Amino acid sequence: MYAYDHYDQTFVEQRAAEFREQIDRRLSGALSEDEFKPLRLQNGLYLQLHAYMLRVAIPYGVLNSKQLRMLGNLADRYDKGYGHFTTRQNIQYNWTKLSDVADMIDALASVQMHAIQTSGNCIRNVTTDAYAGVAGDEWLDPRPSAELLRQWSSLHPEFAFLPRKFKIAVLGAAQDRAAMKFHDIGLWAKLDAGGQPTYDIWVGGGQGRTPRVARLYQEAVPLADLLPTLDAMLRVYNLAGRRDNKYKARIKILIDEMGIEAYREAVDEELARIDRSVFATAVTEYQRIAAQFETAQRPALQGQAIAQESPAFHAWLQQNGMAHKIDGYAAVSISLKTKGAIPGDASGAQMRAVADLAERYSAGEIRVSHRQNLVLPWVKLNDLGALYAALVEQDLAEANIGLASDIIACPGLDYCALATARSIPVAQALSARLREREQRDGPIDLSLNISGCINACGHHHAANIGILGLNRTESETYQISLGGRADDKAKVGEILGPGFSQEQVPDVIETLLDTWQAHRRDNEDFSQTFERVGKQPFKEAVYA
Amino acid sequence: MPNASSNVAALDLGWLLQSSGAFSHAAVPTLDLLVEPEAADTLGLNNLLALKGVGLVFKSPHDGRSFSLARQLRNAGFSGQLVGLGRLMPDQARHAFQSGLDALWLEDQLVQRHGADAWQNALNVVVADLYSQQRLPLGLTERLALPDIWQRRQNAAAKTLPPKHCL
Numbered sequence: 157m158y159a160y161d162h163y164d165q166t167f168v169e170q171r172a173a174e175f176r177e178q179i180d181r182r183l184s185g186a187l188s189e190d191e192f193k194p195l196r197l198q199n200g201l202y203l204q205l206h207a208y209m210l211r212v213a214i215p216y217g218v219l220n221s222k223q224l225r226m227l228g229n230l231a232d233r234y235d236k237g238y239g240h241f242t243t244r245q246n247i248q249y250n251w252t253k254l255s256d257v258a259d260m261i262d263a264l265a266s267v268q269m270h271a272i273q274t275s276g277n278c279i280r281n282v283t284t285d286a287y288a289g290v291a292g293d294e295w296l297d298p299r300p301s302a303e304l305l306r307q308w309s310s311l312h313p314e315f316a317f318l319p320r321k322f323k324i325a326v327l328g329a330a331q332d333r334a335a336m337k338f339h340d341i342g343l344w345a346k347l348d349a350g351g352q353p354t355y356d357i358w359v360g361g362g363q364g365r366t367p368r369v370a371r372l373y374q375e376a377v378p379l380a381d382l383l384p385t386l387d388a389m390l391r392v393y394n395l396a397g398r399r400d401n402k403y404k405a406r407i408k409i410l411i412d413e414m415g416i417e418a419y420r421e422a423v424d425e426e427l428a429r430i431d432r433s434v435f436a437t438a439v440t441e442y443q444r445i446a447a448q449f450e451t452a453q454r455p456a457l458q459g460q461a462i463a464q465e466s467p468a469f470h471a472w473l474q475q476n477g478m479a480h481k482i483d484g485y486a487a488v489s490i491s492l493k494t495k496g497a498i499p500g501d502a503s504g505a506q507m508r509a510v511a512d513l514a515e516r517y518s519a520g521e522i523r524v525s526h527r528q529n530l531v532l533p534w535v536k537l538n539d540l541g542a543l544y545a546a547l548v549e550q551d552l553a554e555a556n557i558g559l560a561s562d563i564i565a566c567p568g569l570d571y572c573a574l575a576t577a578r579s580i581p582v583a584q585a586l587s588a589r590l591r592e593r594e595q596r597d598g599p600i601d602l603s604l605n606i607s608g609c610i611n612a613c614g615h616h617h618a619a620n621i622g623i624l625g626l627n628r629t630e631s632e633t634y635q636i637s638l639g640g641r642a643d644d645k646a647k648v649g650e651i652l653g654p655g656f657s658q659e660q661v662p663d664v665i666e667t668l669l670d671t672w673q674a675h676r677r678d679n680e681d682f683s684q685t686f687e688r689v690g691k692q693p694f695k696e697a698v699y700a
Numbered sequence: 701m702p703n704a705s706s707n708v709a710a711l712d713l714g715w716l717l718q719s720s721g722a723f724s725h726a727a728v729p730t731l732d733l734l735v736e737p738e739a740a741d742t743l744g745l746n747n748l749l750a751l752k753g754v755g756l757v758f759k760s761p762h763d764g765r766s767f768s769l770a771r772q773l774r775n776a777g778f779s780g781q782l783v784g785l786g787r788l789m790p791d792q793a794r795h796a797f798q799s800g801l802d803a804l805w806l807e808d809q810l811v812q813r814h815g816a817d818a819w820q821n822a823l824n825v826v827v828a829d830l831y832s833q834q835r836l837p838l839g840l841t842e843r844l845a846l847p848d849i850w851q852r853r854q855n856a857a858a859k860t861l862p863p864k865h866c867l
Contacts, residue, residue, distance in 0.1 A: 163829070163849045170827040177825050178791065186815055191761050191789050277762070307831035307849075313798035314771050317764025383832070394768040395740070429775040434834045437850035441831075444853070 157218055157452050157521060158303050158445060160268040168265045171272055171311070175199045176258035183254070198278055198316060200246075200271030201257060204571050210252045210260060211274040213281040216288065216302035216326075217245035217524040221511040224522050226267045228507030234260055239507065241492065241500040243335070243564055243615055244323065245283045245524045246274050250571045272310055277318045279309035279390070283325045285333045286525035289449060290487045290533045292479045296345045296353055298328035300446035301382075304438065308383055315390050319397035320405035322390070323362075330644075334526050337361045337370040337646035338618055340407045341389065346376070353379045353442070359389065359419075360411040363612035367648040368408040371416055379442060383435045388426035392419065454519060457484025460537035469544045472555040475599065477540075484537060488518075490530040490547065491554040491562060495591040496584050499565040500528030509550045517543045526642075527564055529557060554591075560600035560669070561590040564615050568608025568625060569632075575608035577625025577632040582606055582661055589662045593669070600669060602682040603641070618642035620682040621668060622649045623661065634661050638668070638694055639686040647683070650691055653699055664698050671697040715806040715819065719797040721841040723820050728805050729783055731755040737765035749778050756801065758786035767799040774800035774835060782837075790814050793822035794844060798830065802837045 160168075175195075182192040196202075200211040212227070219227075227247055231239040234256050235249040242248060252260065264270055274281050282305045284298045285291060305324060309315070315322070325336040328345040336342035342358035354376040361370030377385055396414070398404045411419050460483075462473070478487040490510060493499055502510075510530055514522045517539045518532035525531055535543055547553035556562050563586060566572065568579030583606050594600050606623040607614035616622030622637040633655035640649030656664050672682055675689050686694075716726040731753040735743060748754055754773070756766040770782050784796045784804045796804055811819055823841050833848045846852070 161853070163853060167827065167829060167831075167849070170829070174826055181818065186818060187789070194762055195789075195791055277764075311827055311830060313795040313830070313833070314764070314767045316795055317762055317767065317792075391768045391772065395737070395765055395772070399763060399765075426772070426775075429772070431775065431835065435832065437832065437848075437854055440854055441850045444857075 157220060158299070158448050165265075165268070167310070168268070168270045168272070171199075171270060172258070172261045172265045175261055179254060179258050194276055194317065197276030198273060199261070200274035201252075201254075202275060203573065204250065205569075205573050206571065207250065208252045208254050208257065209571065210249045210257055210271060211242070211246045212249070212264060212269060212271045213274045214245045214247060214269075214524050215281060215306050216284040216299050217286050218288075218299065219522045219524065221514045221520045221522065223267045223269055224507050224511040224514065226263060226269070228502075228504040228511065230260055230263060230504075231502075231507065232504035237504050238501050239504075240498075240567060241502065241524050241528045241530070243526050243528060243613070244281060245286075245526070246281055247524070248567070250567065275321070276316075277320050277322075278316045279312060279318075279322045279324065282306050282309070283323075283334050283339075283526070285327055285329055286523040286529075286531045287333060287478060287487055287533065288328065288523075289453065290478075290480050290482070290485070291329050291331075291333075292481050293331055294329040294481060296328035296347050297446070297449055298326040298343075298345050299449050300442055301328070301343065301345050301353065301355070302326045303445045304383075304442050305386075307441070308386075308438070315394060318390070318394050319399050320402065320407075322393075322407070332642070332644045332646070335615065335618060335642035335646070337644075338363055338367075338615070338642060339370065341386065342370050343382075348376065348378070355379075355382055357385065357389075360408040360416075361646070362406050362408045363615060363617045364406070365403055365610045365612075366406075366409065366412075367612065367617040368412070369646045369648065371411065373416070373420065380435075380439050383438050384427060384430050384432050385423070387435075388423045388430060391426050392422045396422070452519075454482060454485070454534060456482050457536060460484035462537050463541050465541045465544065468555075469541060472544055472553055473540060475555040475559070476557045486535050486537060486540060487531055487533045488535050488540070488543065489525065489557040490532065490552050491556050492529050493556060493562050493587060494551060494554045495561070496588045498580050499563050499583050499587070502530075506550060506552065510552070513543060513546055516546075527558075527562055529562070556591065556594060556599075558601065558603075559590075559594055560602050560604045560621075561587050561594055562603075563587055563590075564603075564605040564619070566606070566608050566614035568606075568614075572608060572613075574611055575625070576610070576627040577608050577634070578658070579606045579608035579614055579623075579625055582623065582625065582634065582658055585658075585662050586665060589666065593666070602672075604665070615642065616640075617648045618646065619649060620686070621665065626655060632658055634658065636664065636668070636698070638691055639683060641683050645683070652691060653695055667697050668694055714808055715811045715816075717793060717804045717806065717819055717822065719802050719837040719840045721823050723816075726805075728755075728785075729753060729781060729803065731781070731783060734785070735769065737763070737769060740765075740769055745772065745776050748773060749776060751778075751780055753781040753783065754778070755783045755785050755805070758784055758788050758792075760787050761789050761792065764795070767795055770796070770800040771834065790818040790822040791826065793819075794826040797823075797837055797840055797844065798833055800835065800837065
């Protein structure tokens with residue numbers, strides 16, 4: 157893992173002190189709410205329906221046990237005993253008081269954490285694959301690139317007041333497990349013939365009311381050119397992105413309107429003006445960071461074996477385990493989607509329990525996944541049985557990673573000031589129904605995501621089955637879309653037809669699953685069946 | 701003063717915050733042109749390069765275009781005075797100077813609104829170090845003028861290496 161040195165530590169402490177002073181000026185009235193808004197957002201502080209919400213960064217989803225324990229303690233002390241893990245590897249506290257926030261930020265800084273740029277119209281927390289460094293299909297660990305970008309973008313003077321938020325994801329494996337193509341910029345890191353990092357740059361992805369899959373901007377950009385290229389891409393966006401309509405302000409709209417070629421020309425003009433010598437330190441910095449991650453990798457182990465345990469253990473390992481790139485280990489996901497649970501929520505006690513388990517069984521390391529679950533990346537094969545038993549005791553052994561009941565959902569109208577419908581109760585009802593079905597009939601291998609409004613924080617566009625909550629004539633209605641996916645073949649789902657009431661949704665979803673099963677050939681996944689048969693059979697089934 | 705704006709013409713006395721941290725009640729500096737962000741494209745970057753003083757207008761505390769305009773001008777070789785004017789907050793002073801502006805000219809009302817102390821302290825309460833930063837204005841206050849973190853890290857690492865003959 158990356159560990160702060162005194163420069164990093166001073167940086168977060170100075171930022172904590174700066175934000176404390178900004179809060180004081182807001183409380184004294186020296187800053188109006190309009191002025192305070194961009195400042196608080198740049199430090200992860202939203203004003204929600206009932207209280208302030210603080211979003212804390214978990215850069216590229218990596219936590220150590222001390223940090224997770226601190227997150228659990230903050231949940232108990234400053235929230236109502238819970239934290240909510242998000243799709244972009246953050247954690248949110250939904251019940252914070254403005255007067256407590258500065259103390260929370262200080263506490264985070266004491267464990268090398270922060271809330272810098274987890275919201276606002278700036279470069280957000282950089283995300284990546286939750287299995288980075290351990291995935292069998294990985295050719296380059298994306299975390300050093302993500303950490304380099306974290307440092308470069310933190311408090312960037314020029315890009316703190318962009319037209320809209322700006323999200324970057326980095327991958328280094330064959331499979332996309334971070335929804336990279338739904339980011340403003342996606343970087344697909346690879347190795348060139350000489351073993352040096354290069355990046356395929358994708359641009360203009362995003363969800364919201366105008367969902368777009370990112371377009372390929374440039375292939376094989378060498379590490380030395382990465383920051384100058386991003387600098388130029390961001391500058392063109394900052395200057396030319398629309399500011400007259402927040403719904404048309406993301407870079408995807410700029411690229412729609414300019415065209416990718418004109419955008420590329422503008423960026424090239426910018427690049428020609430850039431003094432690249434100011435970025436000359438980046439390659440050495442990357443190497444320094446990468447060395448830390450390499451040192452933390454563990455050697456292969458001999459003599460490790462998975463013991464014969466109960467059928468439930470093997471079912472759990474089959475579903476929640478992942479083949480490791482290093483012999484002798486497994487990476488194991490901990491589902492935060494137990495039957496009827498709020499997706500992504502964990503109690504303070506659960507966080508502390510997972511921190512203890514990480515110390516005992518995973519070299520003290522935990523990851524947060526795009527699908528709002530936790531991962532223990534370094535479990536010795538010999539320890540799997542004991543880990544499973546401990547997870548069962550904590551009610552954290554649900555074997556449903558990647559299944560229909562592993563639902564992504566935003567907080568919706570229960571918390572969010574932007575939401576138009578509730579998503580939590582829909583997710584809870586569906587998770588209970590789908591988990592029963594999975595336990596009865598076997599795994600349902602598809603993605604199901606729920607958003608409480610068109611802003612699509614629950615990634616409904618990118619799911620095999622997407623559910624969008626809307627408010628029509630004073631009552632909530634839920635629109636279904638089908639065929640979306642967030643992997644390397646990313647696609648926006650197609651709207652099925654008129655929406656359904658909250659009570660109808662579980663039956664409708666079961667009908668869709670029945671229809672898939674009826675039309676499915678061999679081992680087709682949902683996308684394959686949907687692409688082959690189209691939406692008509694699904695439409696006929698649910699609107700019959 | 702020629703200007704590309706219709707609403708920032710009648711400037712007289714106000715407050716000048718310079719990149720050095722100096723803060724004084726002063727007339728607006730002599731500028732050849734005021735540039736609103738929308739007008740920058742029409743004016744053309746190359747037409748600005750020979751000017752001695754350019755004012756960059758900030759239209760709202762949410763609008764960061766003039767930070768990028770400043771950086772773009774500096775990258776293009778503009779060596780005159782860059783002065784920011786308009787709706788800024790004290791918290792944005794560091795953004796302005798780290799993006800290449802030399803000074804901010806602030807209307808009395810804006811200074812009163814935040815309090816003169818907030819502007820006076822604007823460069824003392826912000827995060828001082830950036831990981832990577834581009835060319836800074838000459839005479840920038842010492843606190844912000846240190847080499848960036850990556851440079852200092854690498855300088856420190858170089859010092860801790862044994863002399864070459866020992867390798």
